[in-house]
Amino acid sequence: MRCVPEARPGAAATAPGAPPEPSDSRSRIAPWASPAAQQRLATLEARPTGGTTEVAAAVERAQRDHRDRVADGLMLYAGTNVLSPGVEAAHDGSLSTRPAMGWPGEKEQTAVEEIEQLEVLAIGQVAHALRGRYAEVRYLSATMANLAAYVAFTEPGDTIAVLSPEAGGHTSHQEADGAAGIRGLTVAHLPYSPEALDTDAVAVQAFVEQVRPRLILVGGSVALFPHDLGPLRAAADRVGAVLVYDASHTAGLIAAGCFQDPLAEGADVVTFSTYKTLAGPAGGAAVSLAAEHAARLAAAAYPTLLSNYDPSRLGPLAVAAGEAVEQSPAWAVPTVECAVELAARLHALGLPVIGQHRGFTQTHQVVIDAHGLGGARAAVRRLASSGVHAGTCRVPWQRPGTPPEGIRFGTQEFVRRGGGIDLVPAVADLVHQCLTATDVAPLRAVTRDLRGRLTCDLWGRPAPAPAAADLPAGPR
Known part of the structure; x- marks a missing residue:
């Protein structure tokens, strides 16, 4: 017996597989979006797709056009990178559909012995790269790593002290529309010196004693200079707060020894993205020196925030962490x-x-x-x-x-x-x-x-050939 899916509402008036015609100028998939997003979405939604063959062709075309756009342009965005040949070769997409919940030796699934090996490799390499003893590498993003820190070290209703968005704090550090708000935390912004481009080392002492945060978090989206962690460590100790450093943009530089070492300078936990300067696969991680902190972060990962995760990240992440330390090239x-x-x-x-x-x-x-x-x-x-x-x-x-x-x-x-x-x-x-x-x-x-003039990358791979024609500037 052949299963035939029911027709979608409105499908009878259109060709098989084609999206229904919009009744107005609003997006069908996000009618609540901003006017600018509505305009862009309407353009994209109007492109015909048809059946699976046409969808596959549209996917291939979008991927090719993106490669051409990057190849023809100059990428100076601070939150992206290009993978090395070793990191690319270590990716095995077939692993992404293999659940592997729990610690090696007590997994809920069988046939995951090799994933257990990859977990141990990635944990060891990431911990070593960021000069920690313990690493949690299962987070799907740095935002999730930050949320895990909130889960691990705070309770709903607690106060945390972070950098404001104007001082470089990330969205995930904030109360409004941020992961801190999801945890039910009250956010207080640390005193900041625009002249020093860092926290105000004098004012922060009285501030922390008054606010008495359970967690202090620095680092984030704008990272031009090291943070002076000494005063923050002293203030955290006086009120029993955990000091977290978000190294999302600087993790690769830290691993290479080209930037401050947050754990050695007083941070309890370092969270970070794995794909920016670390140049690994997309995702997040956290490292620490104390087993107590690491155990809480691991429990926040599984079973609190994650059931399954993407094991295909593990091999590329292990290689990227090792390359960041070795710096060859x-x-x-x-x-x-x-x-x-x-x-x-x-x-x-x-x-x-x-x-x-x-x-x-x-x-x-x-x-x-x-x-x-x-x-x-x-x-x-x-x-x-x-x-x-x-x-x-x-x-x-x-x-x-x-x-x-x-x-x-x-x-x-x-x-x-x-x-x-x-x-x-x-x-x-x-x-x-x-x-x-x-x-x-x-x-x-x-x-x-x-x-x-960029004829080949650091590994000798020739630069992609320019596109046959200019791609339209801006959204297409």
């Missing part, structure tokens, strides 16, 4: 050097680069104040129309609730794709022209020419 030091040079060049060209008095940056990130450039969102769109890809961020002196006023660049993918400090002056000139020129249309050819 070296990418961490050149990444920071290129960021410092890019910031200095942009400043010399008259752009308001943040952090001049401290040398601009000590990481892969460079931040420009875009208040005088029409705002960060408009500036990032101008860059994208020229094939230069960056992101927005908030800056310390802007008002809460206002649109982002910072442009955040990152040099990590530029370096791993073969870029060196010799090309940074040309990159800075291009960025400056994109942000100041009246007509940016001719700059797309400049970007393509500059991108063509």
Whole structure:
């Protein structure tokens, strides 16, 4: 007997497999979305798909076009990266459908002995890379790792102290629309010094004694300089708080020995993304030195936040962590050097680069104040129309609730794709022209020419051939 699925509502009026015609201009899949999202979604939803063969072709076309867009442009977004050949080779997608719940030796499933081996490899490599004794690697994102820390060390109704979004704190640290709010926590923002671009070491003492948070969290989305963890550690000890450091953007630099060592400097737990500077598969992790902290983080992972997870991440993550430590080929030091040079060049060209008095940056990130450039969102769109890809961020002196006023660049993918400090002056000139020129249309050819000078990546892989035709700038 053949099973025939019931027709979807409205399907009779359309060709088999085609989406129903919208009754108005709203998106069918997210009619609650913003006007800008509605417009984009309506365009995408209007594209015919048909049956499985047509869907597969549309998938292949979208993936190819994305590869072409990246190949033709200059990727300076601070939260992305390109995988090494070793990390790519370690990925086995067939593992992603294999549940493996619990610790090795007490799994709920059988036929998972090799996944147990991969778990041990990944845990060992990640813990070693971040200079910890214990690692939890099953989290699906750094946001989940942060939520796990809240579950592990707080109770609903507790207060935590974090950086504000303007000071670089991530959404997952916040109470409104953030993971902290999901846990039912009250969020207090740490005193911050815009001049020091760090917490206010003097004010934080009295603040913590008054607020008495159960958890203090620093690090996050904007990471130009190390945090002074000494005063935070002392304050945490006085009130019995756990000190957590979100190294999502700097984990790879920490592993390479090119940035501060949070655990050695006083943090109890380090959470992080595994795909940014660490250059592994997408996901999150946490490391610690104390078994008590590690046991709580593991219990928060399973069974609290996860049942199954994606074991196909384990092999690539183990390799990426090892590569970040070994630095062969070296990418961490050149990444920071290129960021410092890019910031200095942009400043010399008259752009308001943040952090001049401290040398601009000590990481892969460079931040420009875009208040005088029409705002960060408009500036990032101008860059994208020229094939230069960056992101927005908030800056310390802007008002809460206002649109982002910072442009955040990152040099990590530029370096791993073969870029060196010799090309940074040309990159800075291009960025400056994109942000100041009246007509940016001719700059797309400049970007393509500059991108063509990256002939091979750090591992000798030749750069992808340019697309046969320009892809439309911005959303398609």
